[in-house]
Amino acid sequence: MKIAVCVSHVPDTATKVKVGVDEKSIDPTGVTYIINPYDEFAVEEALKTKEKFNCEVVVLSVGGENNKETIRKALAMGADTGILLKDDSPRDSFGVAKALAEEIKNQCCDLVFMGKQSVDYDNSIVGQLTAELLDYSCVSIVVDFKLDNNKIIAGREIEGGKEIVETQLPAVITTQKGLNEPRYASLKGIMAAKKKTIEEKAAAPYSSLTEIIKMKKPPAKQPGRIIGTDASAVPELVRLLREEAKVI
Amino acid sequence: MANKILGILEQSEGRLKKVSFEVLSLIARLSGELKLEAEALVIGSEIENMNDASGYGVNKITHFKNINFQKYSSSAYKNIVYDYAKETGAHYIFFPNTSFGKDLSPLVAAKLGAGIGMDCIHFEVVDNDIIATRPVYAGKALIDIKLKSEVKIFTIRPNIFKPIKLNSLATNFDVKQIDNPDLKTKVIEFKKAEGKLDVAEADIIVSGGRGLKGPENFYLVENLAEELGAAIGASRAAVDAGWRPHREQVGQTGKTVSPSLYIACGISGAIQHLAGMSSSKYIVAINKDKDAPIFSIADYGIAGDLFEVIPALSNEIKRIKS
Numbered sequence: 240m241k242i243a244v245c246v247s248h249v250p251d252t253a254t255k256v257k258v259g260v261d262e263k264s265i266d267p268t269g270v271t272y273i274i275n276p277y278d279e280f281a282v283e284e285a286l287k288t289k290e291k292f293n294c295e296v297v298v299l300s301v302g303g304e305n306n307k308e309t310i311r312k313a314l315a316m317g318a319d320t321g322i323l324l325k326d327d328s329p330r331d332s333f334g335v336a337k338a339l340a341e342e343i344k345n346q347c348c349d350l351v352f353m354g355k356q357s358v359d360y361d362n363s364i365v366g367q368l369t370a371e372l373l374d375y376s377c378v379s380i381v382v383d384f385k386l387d388n389n390k391i392i393a394g395r396e397i398e399g400g401k402e403i404v405e406t407q408l409p410a411v412i413t414t415q416k417g418l419n420e421p422r423y424a425s426l427k428g429i430m431a432a433k434k435k436t437i438e439e440k441a442a443a444p445y446s447s448l449t450e451i452i453k454m455k456k457p458p459a460k461q462p463g464r465i466i467g468t469d470a471s472a473v474p475e476l477v478r479l480l481r482e483e484a485k486v487i
Numbered sequence: 488m489a490n491k492i493l494g495i496l497e498q499s500e501g502r503l504k505k506v507s508f509e510v511l512s513l514i515a516r517l518s519g520e521l522k523l524e525a526e527a528l529v530i531g532s533e534i535e536n537m538n539d540a541s542g543y544g545v546n547k548i549t550h551f552k553n554i555n556f557q558k559y560s561s562s563a564y565k566n567i568v569y570d571y572a573k574e575t576g577a578h579y580i581f582f583p584n585t586s587f588g589k590d591l592s593p594l595v596a597a598k599l600g601a602g603i604g605m606d607c608i609h610f611e612v613v614d615n616d617i618i619a620t621r622p623v624y625a626g627k628a629l630i631d632i633k634l635k636s637e638v639k640i641f642t643i644r645p646n647i648f649k650p651i652k653l654n655s656l657a658t659n660f661d662v663k664q665i666d667n668p669d670l671k672t673k674v675i676e677f678k679k680a681e682g683k684l685d686v687a688e689a690d691i692i693v694s695g696g697r698g699l700k701g702p703e704n705f706y707l708v709e710n711l712a713e714e715l716g717a718a719i720g721a722s723r724a725a726v727d728a729g730w731r732p733h734r735e736q737v738g739q740t741g742k743t744v745s746p747s748l749y750i751a752c753g754i755s756g757a758i759q760h761l762a763g764m765s766s767s768k769y770i771v772a773i774n775k776d777k778d779a780p781i782f783s784i785a786d787y788g789i790a791g792d793l794f795e796v797i798p799a800l801s802n803e804i805k806r807i808k809s
Contacts, residue, residue, distance in 0.1 A: 252739045252759045256627035265628065276740050333602065358739055360623050362605045364593035371597030376672045377561060379590045396734055397586035398685035402559065406672040416740060417733040448602030452618060452631040460765060463786040465777060470799035472789045476771065477803045479787055484769040486748040487715060487804065
């Protein structure tokens, strides 16, 4: 068995988003990029699976040169090799999935982990698209994962509870917070990762299915009012909620 | 020929969910503007409230039935939607942006080679095509998108599109039995969470943060939620501290929500939290610190001690409701 873990390189969640001059993407000035938070759960689960079944973990990322930082972060945590599927132009989810699927096929990986969504475009579909392009099984939003021979039992977080899903390899699993506690990279891991080479390949060609017409800020909320500083303001608050907002 | 606009309805434990009616109303409206015919489908075993789906302006609803469909199976469901889309010549397909729709829609999109836009909050028909608006960066920005594929798939955020009964047109119901579905990937068990309502679906949310000082004080939030029939939410700080389960987390690494009313208790308003809830219709903040960022987006605020304010609010709501 060989495992692929797919990571994306995204703006830190503390970023204050400013729309760029092209009005189609964000202004990258001063933005810090990090490994997509949900992908850390994917890396951790890949490493746990590696420790149990003694297999290889390859890290894949689609994007520009800077994505290597994020690949290196996964290598420092303990992944074996890294491949950058290079494309300097941004891709929609389908384009990312296509590049990943092709390389997963090349690498003959039969188990794939990735975060359930990237915290930039928030589509939450790359895992499912990749699975379907490869004709692999897919379980998304996973919070429990067990592999036994070829059989997978995974817990999937849904509204109001958890679905226990049964499927089999080959499969793509998209990871949700709660699945595990991602490890910190050790100093030794960081040093080792610096020495590892990250292979670079051109991402599979793709013509985008999504046209971004315009990016804009959401309408600003009107500043509200503070109606009091203690419990005596409660009747007025309830009156406003009933008569003005009409929400209760 | 591509001439249909198709809505995928969601049922849970044999009942159509509220978001299904939102899908119906939306496709009825868009079918008028695009001059296409609206049809819907639902996959399930028995569905007890099927007749409630009549009268939303959708001509036909097909129920694909099998005893195994009491529980979700992505492998079986994707084939049904794919086949139906092919057969009817669907040009647009709409799913709810729920854990069900988010799982299923991309599988269908990949099979059809369809472009896909998730979690849309607004649709406009321009030059006989749909322009969809969707939040990105957890709502810190919005994008308007257009899909360039032959078949186009969108998912809609729950609670945004109001279901409107028209009663002008009777809906035809059809039932199709599915034999030997592909159950390679299937749900074998559903474990219900303790809380009654999920934040992603609730009309009112009462959320608690670090200001509650400990998990033992969350009963204040629970009581208020109970009085309002609201779901319970939590800030990342409260979840990371282990006070509340992750499924309650609202914000950029939790859930993005748009309820009618969001009551933030003891939440200062980190940027990640604000991104996840600022599209709520009305926001109430209860926080000791009058300079907390949450007040900058709250419609109504009480800058006071939540240990006094929340019980008083629970009592007042109880009083007016009795």
